[in-house]
Amino acid sequence: MTIDQSVALAPASRAIQLIGTDLTEKSLKLHLDGLSGVDAVGLESRAAGLATRSIKTTSKVWALDTIIRLIDLTTLEGADTPGKVQSLVAKAMNPDPSDPTTPRVAAVCVYGDLVADAVAALGSTHAAGGPTGINVAAVATAFPSGRASLAVKLADTAEAVAAGADEIDMVIDRGAFLSGRYGLVFEQIVAVKEACRRADGSYAHLKVILETGELNTYDNVRRASWLAILAGADFIKTSTGKVQPAATLPVTLLMLQVVNDWYRLTGEKIGVKPAGGIRSSKDAIRYLVTVAETVGEEWLVPHLFRFGASSLLNDVLLQRQKITTGHYSGPDYVTID
């Protein structure tokens, strides 16, 4: 298939700012292919090095609470029911009933058709993008494969936003990306961003899932990260959680480096969300260390860093109980989602 490289792409202010007003498939491709290659060995050894930090007890207490505040508590199963969403929301609002000092999670993440149930269950706790409370995130754009026409993807997104989703987790078209049609991926992200627009003119937060497990190389991850940011992503997210490998420390480190580059270039802060496969507090703390060492501690806030996870929360709660009670706890003392 030939790609018409001269057709102008949808305007996206970031891309125009960086590449110029003659935004075409060709100029985008030139820019992305011109990014320097990733030193895979260096990246992995840096990530491995960051994973060896020793965390002392006081830091651990802080880290555990921070992790809870950064969690997008997620249920993305075919078998999800309104009842399941209600219990997920109850857990998000009150993660550990035996300890009211436990912080709340940042958001609950559900399929688009269950957004209304999540909003209803949250009631007055629904943050609606505000500083307190819990947000509702919805996966959209034919999650997890992204194999649908643009019209379907946009309708999917608009419906979730209309139902009250504060954040949209979209997937990129990996097929298009891997076959080199960066312009198509770009246009879709721009269009979905526009579909995130609410009636009052504000936008739902857009997280762009790169599905790094399907991108094959670190170079591709770097390109996709730039592509997503240029097209207007508020967050770049590693994975859907449906593909192995999901989030890994090196991939997250690489995405943080791109975010850092963008920050130094424009002063604009983009969020990062590793999702899938982070199950233990120990793993999650390694991610916190990586964020703090790459982009700085100011990124450890819910609007700039999130964990997409479901079983992680229980492990963090067990660690928290161990610290407060002084003896080891067990899975009987936390709720089953």
Next chain:
Amino acid sequence: MSAHLTIPKTYKLYIGGAFPRSESGRTYEVATRKGAFLANAAKASRKDARDSVVAARAAVSGWANATAYNRGQVLYRIAELLEGRRAQFVDELRSGGGLSEAQAQREIDTAIDVWVWYAGWADKYLQVTGNGNAVSGPYFNISTPEPTGVVAMVAPQDPDVKGTGLLGLVSVIAPVLVSGNTVVVIANESIPLPAISLAEVLATSDVPGGVVNILTGSPAEIAPWLASHADVNALDLAGAGDLDWIDLQIAAADTLKRVLPPESGVPAPAVDRIQFFTETKTVWHPKGII
């Protein structure tokens, strides 16, 4: 051909079917009864105990849901493999336990007999300890014992008592396994080598990983963490006589664990030891009107 260079063995822990070193990196010296250096053994920490409980908990459903007949076969197979490794155990009991050749042979004979004895009970204890209850109503009322879950235990410790090298350990592990519990056991601190060799026997028999977890190190250090651990269901203090075992009982009471108090020497084989680590489930089943 040049002379063979001796390869000293690294004795490690047995957790979740694998042989890790202690998370803490610590080891301690194991000496013969006369004080000569014998080997370095891993000195388990509280985090090794924690990891063991996680492994043991994960293994409960598989082991408890295996058929009683199958559990019996697996326990019998341990006895078979123990027989095959007799020479190694004799060697370790003589050097570490200070036994004579004949005493060591006798201890292994008894340990094998204990395995076989308990293996036989696997599909029989239920008939003996369960019951059909007479009730004044149109119901079948049946009580059956079910495994309690994860059992933490301190194996017999006193090196001056004969049989605490291998037989003591076998005598506390075997009855607990019969009903489908999983085990975290702190081996005899001063004679740990037969315990780790037993772990090798378990690893190569058909016992699923995590069903038995063996820690070597100080019971005084590790036992309190196991006693207060909320995910441990029962505590066997057989070898904890020299510890502050009242404190262990108090810690265990917080989470309503079953606690078996210390015994002097090696516990004799008994159905009571099987029954103690079970929970009795009683079901009421209406009788149809025929």
